[in-house]
Structure formats: C-alpha cells, structure tokens
Amino acid sequence: MPRITDVPVLPPVSNPPDQTAEHPVPAAPARPPQPNPPQPLNEPRQRNQPRQTHRPTRPERPVWHAWARLISPVAVVLLWQLVSSAGLVSAQKLPPPLTVWHTAVSLVTTDSPAYGTLQGAMLVSLQRIAIGFAFGAVAAIGLALVAGLSRVGEDAVDPLMQILRTLPLFGLIPVFIVWFGIGELPKVILIALGTAIPLYLNTFAGIRGVDARLAEAGRALGLRRTEMIRHVILPGALPQTLTGLRQSLGVAWLALVVAEQVNANAGLGFIISQATQFLRNDVILVALAVYAALGLITDGLVRLLERKALAWRRGLLSQ
Numbered sequence: 001m002p003r004i005t006d007v008p009v010l011p012p013v014s015n016p017p018d019q020t021a022e023h024p025v026p027a028a029p030a031r032p033p034q035p036n037p038p039q040p041l042n043e044p045r046q047r048n049q050p051r052q053t054h055r056p057t058r059p060e061r062p063v064w065h066a067w068a069r070l071i072s073p074v075a076v077v078l079l080w081q082l083v084s085s086a087g088l089v090s091a092q093k094l095p096p097p098l099t100v101w102h103t104a105v106s107l108v109t110t111d112s113p114a115y116g117t118l119q120g121a122m123l124v125s126l127q128r129i130a131i132g133f134a135f136g137a138v139a140a141i142g143l144a145l146v147a148g149l150s151r152v153g154e155d156a157v158d159p160l161m162q163i164l165r166t167l168p169l170f171g172l173i174p175v176f177i178v179w180f181g182i183g184e185l186p187k188v189i190l191i192a193l194g195t196a197i198p199l200y201l202n203t204f205a206g207i208r209g210v211d212a213r214l215a216e217a218g219r220a221l222g223l224r225r226t227e228m229i230r231h232v233i234l235p236g237a238l239p240q241t242l243t244g245l246r247q248s249l250g251v252a253w254l255a256l257v258v259a260e261q262v263n264a265n266a267g268l269g270f271i272i273s274q275a276t277q278f279l280r281n282d283v284i285l286v287a288l289a290v291y292a293a294l295g296l297i298t299d300g301l302v303r304l305l306e307r308k309a310l311a312w313r314r315g316l317l318s319q
Helices: 064-068 071-085 097-109 118-149 151-166 170-180 185-208 212-220 225-259 268-277 281-309
Strands: none
Touching (some): 071 097, 097 118, 118 225, 151 185, 170 225, 212 225, 225 268
C-alpha cells in the first residue's frame, strides 16, 4: 500500500493567457506591503496641501444701526415732554415739544411779517454756509499743501495760521463790520475763517504724518512731484483731512449762528434775533432745532464720504 508521502505533488495549473486579446497587459509584479511611516500627532496628514488662511472680512453695516442713533435724541425729547407735563419747568421758559412742533408747522405754512417762512430762512442760511465753507475749505487745503510740502512754505504760512487760531473768532465781528460793512461779506468771511482753521491744522498734520517709506517707494518708481502729491501724499493725509472736515463743519454752523444775528434781515439767525425781542422761546427752539438737524445731516454726509473713501482702513469695530 503506497504511502501518502510517496505521491508526487504536481504544480498548480494556471489558466493560459487570453490569446485573442490584441494587446495583452502583463501582470505587474506584486510589491510587498510597506508600513506607513509614523506621523507626528500635531502635523496634518496632507503636507503638500496649501493651508487656507481666512482673512477677517469687514462686516456689513446693519440697517438698524442708523436708526439706533436716533434712540438717545428721542429719549431726550420724551424726557423733555414729561418734565413739561409734570410742571417742573415753566412753559414760558421751556415750552413743551408739542408747542414747539405746532410753532414749527405755523412757521412753515404761514408767511409771518416778523419772521417770514421757515423754509425761506433755511435756504438763506444754507446759501451763506455753502459759500463760506467752500472758500474756507479751498483756502485751508491750499495753505496746508504749501506749508506741508516745503520748509519755506511752513515758515511763511504756519505762523499766521497759528495766530489766527488763537484769536477769538466771534470777537472779530466788530472789526469785520468796520472793514466790510453790514452786508453779506462779513458773514461769509466769518464762516470761511471758522472753516479754514480746523481743516488747515488737520490737513497739515496729515501731510507731515505720511510715512517716509511711501515717498521713497514713489521716488524709486520714478514718480514726479505732482504724481507724488496725487498718488502718495494726498491719499496718506486723507483720514486726517476728513477728520478736520467734520470739525470745520461744526465750527461753520456755530459761526453762522453768530453771524446771522448781526444786522441780518433773513435767515435762521434773523428768526432767533426777532424772537428774542418778542420773548418767543418756542420760535427760538424751532430755529435751534433746524440748526441741529442741518448740522447732523451735513455731518452724516461727511461720515458717509469717509466710509466710502476709507473703505480700505479696517478699524477696531470691524474686527
């Protein structure tokens, strides 16, 4: 009886390759499995993938933010009405808001022989401040460029502007009346002077505060002096200039209030002067409210211009 170990062991029969295939693909040699190298725990697996950086984007300004700025003025008006209704303050000294509102409607709808119309006075005041502000702003920016771009200009212009800055603005009214009469010219000059001083100081500081490395880069690129002023100096000084513009608007409205009460026959200041003679505090409050509203509107326009022109600057609240 043969033993199992004596039976010859034949090799396994493999299937013959397919001879009908036009291009037989040879089988790739099998590679032994290689163990994955150990990776650090704190390092990502995909080393060649570029790391994506997320830059903080400036959040959109919500719509309700503009309305939220009206909360404090409305709260003051409500407190004013409560104080007047409770009788804590005499209505002769401080008329309640409802009385002021009815007076405002009467001034708008009635052409009073003593005050005229409110809209007519407002247009006259806007014309005066527009002319004075335009002359003052052009003069301030021109003088700031002359003083900021050269030492000779600084020595010639800056001492005079510093002297004007220290003079009492409203104390110059009698001098202007003697020099220019009692017409529109002294009022416009007073507004222009009040506009020019803050705008000049801020623009001059902005020009001198431009980074010197930006000027060196402009010279390396071959920029001429006019191109350097246009593309490097003026954009660098723009934030400070817009700040001075807001300050100049505030001073211009204050100068208008004073100028229109000196020998004026129209305007909001004329209404205040007439109401003072007739002891009409409600009319005075209406004119002051219009002054405040116009000041807020012009300041809002400058803020909008600042937000558009300085969109590249990311502030603290946008982080």
